[in-house]
Amino acid sequence: MEHVTPFKLLCLLLVLSTVTTSSMSEDIRTYIVHMDKSAMPIPFSSHHDWYLSTLSSFYSPDGILPTHLYTYNHVLDGFSAVLSQSHLDQLEKMSGHLATYPETFGTIHTTHTPKFLGLENNFGSWPGGNFGEDMVIGILDTGIWPESESFQDKGMAPVPDRWRGACESGVEFNSSLCNRKLIGARSFSKALKQRGLNISTPDDYDSPRDFYGHGTHTSSTAAGSPVADANYFGYAKGTATGIAPKARLAMYKVLFYNDTYESAASDTLAGIDQAIADGVDLMSLSLGFSETTFEENPIAVGAFAAMEKGIFVSCSAGNSGPHGYTIFNGAPWITTIGAGTIDLDYAADVSLGNGILNIRGKSVYPEDLLISQVPLYFGHGNRSKELCEDNAIDPKDAAGKIVFCDFSESGGIQSDEMERVGAAGAIFSTDSGIFLSPSDFYMPFVAVSPKDGDLVKDYIIKSENPVVDIKFQITVLGAKPAPMVAWFSSRGPSRRAPMILKPDILAPGVDILAAWASNRGITPIGDYYLLTNYALLSGTSMASPHAVGVAALLKSAHPDWSPAAVRSAMMTTAYLLDNTQGPIMDMTTGVAGTPLDFGAGHINPNMAMDPGLVYDIEAQDYINFLCGLNYTSKQIKIITRRSKFSCDQANLDLNYPSFMVLLNNTNTTSYTFKRVLTNVENTHSVYHASVKLPSGMKVSVQPSVVSFAGKYSKAEFNMTVEINLGDARPQSDYIGNFGYLTWWEANGTHVVSSPIVSAIAPIIRT
Numbered sequence: 001m002e003h004v005t006p007f008k009l010l011c012l013l014l015v016l017s018t019v020t021t022s023s024m025s026e027d028i029r030t031y032i033v034h035m036d037k038s039a040m041p042i043p044f045s046s047h048h049d050w051y052l053s054t055l056s057s058f059y060s061p062d063g064i065l066p067t068h069l070y071t072y073n074h075v076l077d078g079f080s081a082v083l084s085q086s087h088l089d090q091l092e093k094m095s096g097h098l099a100t101y102p103e104t105f106g107t108i109h110t111t112h113t114p115k116f117l118g119l120e121n122n123f124g125s126w127p128g129g130n131f132g133e134d135m136v137i138g139i140l141d142t143g144i145w146p147e148s149e150s151f152q153d154k155g156m157a158p159v160p161d162r163w164r165g166a167c168e169s170g171v172e173f174n175s176s177l178c179n180r181k182l183i184g185a186r187s188f189s190k191a192l193k194q195r196g197l198n199i200s201t202p203d204d205y206d207s208p209r210d211f212y213g214h215g216t217h218t219s220s221t222a223a224g225s226p227v228a229d230a231n232y233f234g235y236a237k238g239t240a241t242g243i244a245p246k247a248r249l250a251m252y253k254v255l256f257y258n259d260t261y262e263s264a265a266s267d268t269l270a271g272i273d274q275a276i277a278d279g280v281d282l283m284s285l286s287l288g289f290s291e292t293t294f295e296e297n298p299i300a301v302g303a304f305a306a307m308e309k310g311i312f313v314s315c316s317a318g319n320s321g322p323h324g325y326t327i328f329n330g331a332p333w334i335t336t337i338g339a340g341t342i343d344l345d346y347a348a349d350v351s352l353g354n355g356i357l358n359i360r361g362k363s364v365y366p367e368d369l370l371i372s373q374v375p376l377y378f379g380h381g382n383r384s385k386e387l388c389e390d391n392a393i394d395p396k397d398a399a400g401k402i403v404f405c406d407f408s409e410s411g412g413i414q415s416d417e418m419e420r421v422g423a424a425g426a427i428f429s430t431d432s433g434i435f436l437s438p439s440d441f442y443m444p445f446v447a448v449s450p451k452d453g454d455l456v457k458d459y460i461i462k463s464e465n466p467v468v469d470i471k472f473q474i475t476v477l478g479a480k481p482a483p484m485v486a487w488f489s490s491r492g493p494s495r496r497a498p499m500i501l502k503p504d505i506l507a508p509g510v511d512i513l514a515a516w517a518s519n520r521g522i523t524p525i526g527d528y529y530l531l532t533n534y535a536l537l538s539g540t541s542m543a544s545p546h547a548v549g550v551a552a553l554l555k556s557a558h559p560d561w562s563p564a565a566v567r568s569a570m571m572t573t574a575y576l577l578d579n580t581q582g583p584i585m586d587m588t589t590g591v592a593g594t595p596l597d598f599g600a601g602h603i604n605p606n607m608a609m610d611p612g613l614v615y616d617i618e619a620q621d622y623i624n625f626l627c628g629l630n631y632t633s634k635q636i637k638i639i640t641r642r643s644k645f646s647c648d649q650a651n652l653d654l655n656y657p658s659f660m661v662l663l664n665n666t667n668t669t670s671y672t673f674k675r676v677l678t679n680v681e682n683t684h685s686v687y688h689a690s691v692k693l694p695s696g697m698k699v700s701v702q703p704s705v706v707s708f709a710g711k712y713s714k715a716e717f718n719m720t721v722e723i724n725l726g727d728a729r730p731q732s733d734y735i736g737n738f739g740y741l742t743w744w745e746a747n748g749t750h751v752v753s754s755p756i757v758s759a760i761a762p763i764i765r766t
């Protein structure tokens with residue numbers, strides 16, 4: 001089994017959104033209103049009628065009437081509406097009013113503007129080709145490009161009767177565009193339109209149609225149909241396929257164009273609410289709102305309701321790495337996905353006139369350009385300036401030539417300067433080539449290592465008429481090391497609940513090839529934009545749909561597994577070694593990463609099918625956890641929609657498949673975890689505990705042998721972790737040691753592994 005195979009398909013970049021508080025005008029704003037349905041007066045037949053009646057009863061001194069936007073049926077009991085301060089005051093006096101939050105916004109982070117390039121995807125038949133069949137994956141994103149070949153439905157069975165979704169017509173989107181693959185498409189823009197957003201072509205469409213390419217990319221990554229010969233400008237031919245190629249897709253468009261990409265909390269809640277009503281089995285969200293306490297975060301609130309219905313929700317962890325405490329979507333009922341690299345690389349080969357051939361460097365230049373025996377110029381230009389810096393080079397020297405820039409003395413990729421002087425292309429000597437994204441390659445250049453750069457420099461200096469050949473468009477398979485933790489991938493601890501390790505797991509998120517909106521140019525080459533049906537993107541946005549695709553495979557094979565069981569299966573079977581058999585590296589530092597970078601490790605779909613044991617969690621456990629976090633009764637009611645609950649069992653020790661020991665600014669601590677394992681095999685089995693620990697960490701497991709009678713039989717264990725860091729008194733940003741607890745099946749093959757991490761991680765409450 002080649003572990004990266006499933007991921008060679010798609011790549012591109014994604015985006016994650018953050019949120020800012022509404023800066024909307026003076027008095028009139030959109031609010032999300034939480035109500036206690038048990039306080040609904042008898043005469044009303046539905047809570048929707050109650051809300052409408054309430055709004056129409058409001059006195060409006062300034063003549064501005066309240067505007068109802070959405071009534072929520074699943075994600076929360078309540079509604080959203082545009083209200084004045086006076087309305088708000090009246091609302092707060094009503095019985096049954098629980099809480100009101102002003103609208104917040106999420107946008108996509110485009111650190112790497114999507115540019116793209118083709119890439120070769122060789123896969124044969126999908127292992128166990130029926131995986132994912134009849135799972136419905138809801139994607140909340142920028143919309144979808146339904147004409148993409150990735151959404152063709154050849155050979156798919158009719159849409160299941162249980163599906164209650166719809167394909168909404170709208171601007172440049174006809175409901176007849178849905179099929180047996182794309183079975184739902186809806187758009188949620190009321191709040192943004194109410195606020196004054198003009199959703200108009202060609203920037204965006206007031207319909208489920210994708211205005212950007214992002215939603216098309218994430219959808220096809222999760223469940224695109226196989227497309228033979230997916231390629232870009234005739235090269236990088238291969239079969240592109242989603243992770244769950246037979247699963248169905250339903251698009252819930254919640255991100256819209258407003259200079260960048262924006263999503264309103266009330267629209268996002270409406271999208272999740274509808275996805276639950278429609279009957280999706282899984283959801284993926286590649287966007288985020290700021291990490292407030294959970295009751296204020298629309299994704300956390302919506303995902304709780306989904307979890308209770310057995311819907312698996314995966315979310316991007318954020319693109320705010322590489323520093324700690326940058327996790328988005330860190331609620332423990334969400335599966336939070338970090339991004340890793342894959343074993344594909346894009347390259348160009350440089351051959352020098354002195355016979356040194358095929359110096360390989362990084363390049364993603366998207367055209368098949370012939371560079372043969374072109375003069376080579378050393379871009380030191382004016383010695384009083386930095387090499388290749390702005391205006392340092394005289395166009396007379398460099399026009400039409402390949403310019404070599406020695407970045408040991410400079411530091412950036414000066415492609416603007418290369419364009420200014422009319423260079424035919426460039427060779428940059430730099431060790432930061434791995435950080436370049438396809439969008440950086442709008443002119444033909446190659447980034448070579450400083451060691452190789454020295455060969456080029458030496459040749460130029462010693463040669464009277466140096467010349468060079470460059471061959472672009474090389475796709476390297478089996479690049480090493482891979483995976484690495486992507487530099488941008490957000491890192492733990494989670495600010496709001498640091499006792500739960502986040503991210504949960506790593507999935508592919510760098511230079512992923514997937515379907516694209518075919519009218520969106522990405523990379524400007526000269527005066528025109530290249531158009532493509534498949535594009536390369538990077539981001540945790542790309543990682544989440546990989547994980548939801550894997551989850552669809554698992555749920556298809558094990559329909560009775562809870563979302564927590566699915567996540568546990570992924571986490572306890574994740575791998576920790578890269579394709580050089582070394583530890584997974586952090587791309588930023590070039591040293592071994594930690595579980596705060598990659599969670600339980602890298603997702604391993606085939607192993608996750610058969611985990612042996614799972615750590616399961618029920619809705620009540622999450623309530624006990626919120627109680628343990630000292631959430632108020634009001635906060636818990638909002639998240640759980642329960643008018644009554646008890647905190648008698650308050651407990652921060654969720655039955656999670658990873659362990660966090662919080663040091664609280666001391667250098668010694670001891671903590672006992674109590675966990676329950678569930679056998680998911682049909683057979684009787686026995687497992688032995690073993691631990692792998694760093695110095696300073698001691699662990700005892702009681703009992704250290706557990707046995708199971710049959711399927712769903714359970715066994716409890718206690719694990720006490722003692723940390724003694726000796727003189728190494730941790731700093732407040734200390735991110736500590738980590739080890740592993742592993743359960744080995746006696747006379748069997750199952751291995752159930754969990755990270756144990758110690759860190760100083762205060763809960764951030766405001």
Ligand SMILES: *[C@@H]1O[C@H](CO)[C@@H](O)[C@H](O)[C@H]1NC(C)=O
Nearest residue numbers: 169170172173174175176177
């Ligand atoms: C939608 O497609 C159907 C079938 O192709 C066609 O008959 C109908 O006119 C289309 N509607 C719109 C609004 O374009």
Ligand SMILES: *[C@@H]1O[C@H](CO)[C@@H](O)[C@H](O)[C@H]1NC(C)=O
Nearest residue numbers: 192193195196197258259262
């Ligand atoms: C669009 O973005 C601008 C700039 O961020 C913001 O001021 C404006 O309120 C946004 N419009 C809508 C409708 O959200």
Ligand SMILES: *[C@@H]1O[C@H](CO)[C@@H](O)[C@H](O)[C@H]1NC(C)=O
Nearest residue numbers: 196197198199200201202203
């Ligand atoms: C919305 O944008 C379109 C296209 O730019 C323009 O024609 C239209 O007048 C705008 N509408 C409003 C209400 O601003």
Ligand SMILES: *[C@@H]1O[C@H](CO)[C@@H](O)[C@H](O)[C@H]1NC(C)=O
Nearest residue numbers: 381382383384385392393394
């Ligand atoms: C080199 O740079 C210096 C300082 O910017 C400038 O005075 C000089 O004219 C430049 N020489 C050439 C040949 O461009």
Ligand SMILES: *[C@@H]1O[C@H](CO)[C@@H](O)[C@H](O)[C@H]1NC(C)=O
Nearest residue numbers: 499627628629630631652763
């Ligand atoms: C919750 O409150 C109790 C009592 O004040 C306190 O002991 C405990 O540390 C608090 N828990 C958290 C997670 O802050």
Ligand SMILES: *[C@@H]1O[C@H](CO)[C@@H](O)[C@H](O)[C@H]1NC(C)=O
Nearest residue numbers: 662663664665666669670762
């Ligand atoms: C953590 O440290 C704070 C301040 O030093 C203290 O108030 C709190 O009780 C400690 N919590 C635990 C669990 O030791």
Ligand SMILES: *[C@@H]1O[C@H](CO)[C@@H](O)[C@H](O)[C@H]1NC(C)=O
Nearest residue numbers: 672674702703715716717718
């Ligand atoms: C775990 O520890 C608790 C007390 O701390 C004890 O009651 C329980 O029996 C222990 N469980 C096991 C499986 O040893």
Ligand SMILES: *[C@@H]1O[C@H](CO)[C@@H](O)[C@H](O)[C@H]1NC(C)=O
Nearest residue numbers: 666667668725726727728729
């Ligand atoms: C940390 O450990 C050292 C050596 O055991 C001890 O001297 C020191 O007091 C400890 N510091 C704290 C804050 O516990």
Ligand SMILES: *[C@@H]1O[C@H](CO)[C@@H](O)[C@H](O)[C@H]1NC(C)=O
Nearest residue numbers: 685686687707745746747748
């Ligand atoms: C494992 O196999 C050995 C040798 O066949 C046997 O003695 C032992 O009882 C088995 N253990 C379990 C837990 O089945």
